[in-house]
Amino acid sequence: MSTGIALIDYRAGNLTSVKKALATIGADVFVPATPDDLADAQGIIVPGVGHFGATRALAAEWIAAILNRVGEGRPVLGICLGLQWLFEGSDEAPDCPGLGLLSGRCYKLPPSPEASADTRIKIPHVGWNSLAITREASIVDGVESGAQVYFTHSYVAPVTDDTVAVTDHGEPFAAIVQHGQIAGVQFHPEKSGDVGLRVLRNFLDLAG
Amino acid sequence: MLSKRIIACLDVRDGQVVKGVNFEGLRSAGDPAELARRYNLEGIDELVILDITATLEARRALAETIRAVARELFIPLAVGGGIRTEDDAAAAVEAGADKVSLNTAALATPSLITTIAERYGSQAVVVAIDAKTDGDRFAVYSRSGSTAAHRDAVEWAREAESRGAGELLLTSIDRDGTKIGFDCAMTAAVSSAVSIPVIASGGAGGLDHFVDVFTTGRADAALAASIFHYAETSVRSLKEHLKQRGIPVRL
Numbered sequence: 001m002s003t004g005i006a007l008i009d010y011r012a013g014n015l016t017s018v019k020k021a022l023a024t025i026g027a028d029v030f031v032p033a034t035p036d037d038l039a040d041a042q043g044i045i046v047p048g049v050g051h052f053g054a055t056r057a058l059a060a061e062w063i064a065a066i067l068n069r070v071g072e073g074r075p076v077l078g079i080c081l082g083l084q085w086l087f088e089g090s091d092e093a094p095d096c097p098g099l100g101l102l103s104g105r106c107y108k109l110p111p112s113p114e115a116s117a118d119t120r121i122k123i124p125h126v127g128w129n130s131l132a133i134t135r136e137a138s139i140v141d142g143v144e145s146g147a148q149v150y151f152t153h154s155y156v157a158p159v160t161d162d163t164v165a166v167t168d169h170g171e172p173f174a175a176i177v178q179h180g181q182i183a184g185v186q187f188h189p190e191k192s193g194d195v196g197l198r199v200l201r202n203f204l205d206l207a208g
Numbered sequence: 209m210l211s212k213r214i215i216a217c218l219d220v221r222d223g224q225v226v227k228g229v230n231f232e233g234l235r236s237a238g239d240p241a242e243l244a245r246r247y248n249l250e251g252i253d254e255l256v257i258l259d260i261t262a263t264l265e266a267r268r269a270l271a272e273t274i275r276a277v278a279r280e281l282f283i284p285l286a287v288g289g290g291i292r293t294e295d296d297a298a299a300a301v302e303a304g305a306d307k308v309s310l311n312t313a314a315l316a317t318p319s320l321i322t323t324i325a326e327r328y329g330s331q332a333v334v335v336a337i338d339a340k341t342d343g344d345r346f347a348v349y350s351r352s353g354s355t356a357a358h359r360d361a362v363e364w365a366r367e368a369e370s371r372g373a374g375e376l377l378l379t380s381i382d383r384d385g386t387k388i389g390f391d392c393a394m395t396a397a398v399s400s401a402v403s404i405p406v407i408a409s410g411g412a413g414g415l416d417h418f419v420d421v422f423t424t425g426r427a428d429a430a431l432a433a434s435i436f437h438y439a440e441t442s443v444r445s446l447k448e449h450l451k452q453r454g455i456p457v458r459l
Contacts, residue, residue, distance in 0.1 A: 152331040154332075
């Protein structure tokens with residue numbers, strides 16, 4: 001059995017950067033080979049890039065193991081697609097359910113209709129954008145409103161009571177969410193300089 | 209509001225950063241990891257490592273250089289030069305690249321864009337387009353600017369987007385290393401034709417060149433090499449200048 005932070009590899013995307021960032025802040029990280037390996041995990045990180053449907057790569061026994069650990073009060077952090085996966089589902093893959101830990105459904109950011117406007121909103125949303133922190137939460141401890149972080153995505157989670165910070169790209173969306181031990185970030189903390197490392201540290205604190 | 213990105217390019221040959229003019233006449237500009245560290249402290253938004261001789265000399269992107277640069281950086285890192293196959297892309301990603309930049313190989317085998325996008329996501333695929341003004345069109349060149357690809361830049365940009373590219377890195381061969389300013393006409397033509405971000409490259413010489421490319425050029429990001437390498441312009445002073453001109457940046 002492994003202890004430490006379990007980094008879920010669902011074979012869509014690349015774990016190298018996330019592993020490196022977690023190692024830098026002193027996290028004890030392991031990549032579980034089987035769902036049983038989650039038994040003693042202090043916390044679970046679901047990283048992710050790519051398509052919502054890629055979560056199908058996680059078989060039912062993985063989902064059950066993650067939900068069991070979360071049910072026991074172990075913290076979970078979803079990153080990018082991992083944040084979206086915490087919700088009930090996404091328009092990106094309508095027949096693929098999410099973990100359903102948070103209420104709401106993910107949807108695609110609409111591009112601006114006028115292609116010639118100088119203020120044109122391009123989708124995907126790629127680059128550094130600012131966080132507007134909407135309420136206090138441990139995941140944003142020490143993070144200032146207005147801090148910039150790195151995004152790369154087209155789909156977003158809706159702003160709900162679980163939202164901690166919003167970012168605006170044509171319209172506001174949930175940039176950071178937290179509901180007790182369940183947290184998520186739409187941006188890439190492993191690519192967001194000191195602000196991103198701070199958020200990862202806050203998650204480690206949650207995991208004790 | 210989404211910030212306009214300032215990207216520093218490290219053209220690497222034999223483990224050293226080099227820079228030429230119009231893709232020729234290279235001179236050394238130092239150690240990649242050391243330059244990367246400096247740019248990061250100055251607030252660079254992203255780094256690109258281009259193994260500039262990889263295509264011509266049939267070498268692969270230098271995993272060691274990628275590792276050395278990626279080791280202590282927590283900002284996006286793109287790697288290009290000599291990435292011809294899915295395995296080459298995997299090696300770059302494994303070494304720490306967040307994005308791979310495809311150029312010659314994408315022109316020769318456009319399906320490679322889709323293959324890599326399906327494996328790592330579109331956000332990991334940058335298609336680099338090197339082009340020259342040719343009358344009222346923009347002619348694409350491959351093999352480090354040496355071979356006419358017989359493609360129009362706008363049309364190739366649209367195809368690259370439809371095949372799964374997440375960003376475009378558009379370099380003006382005419383302007384490369386000249387410091388006379390970005391090719392705003394070409395950048396605007398491409399940026400208006402696609403919905404993915406366009407990174408403008410080639411010709412940065414002064415602060416107002418960046419203002420121009422973010423306004424009339426409609427660029428989402430601008431890339432430069434020489435002006436940062438030789439400390440002619442610091443990233444920070446550039447960003448402060450842009451902010452004063454009302455352009456959103458990360459400071």
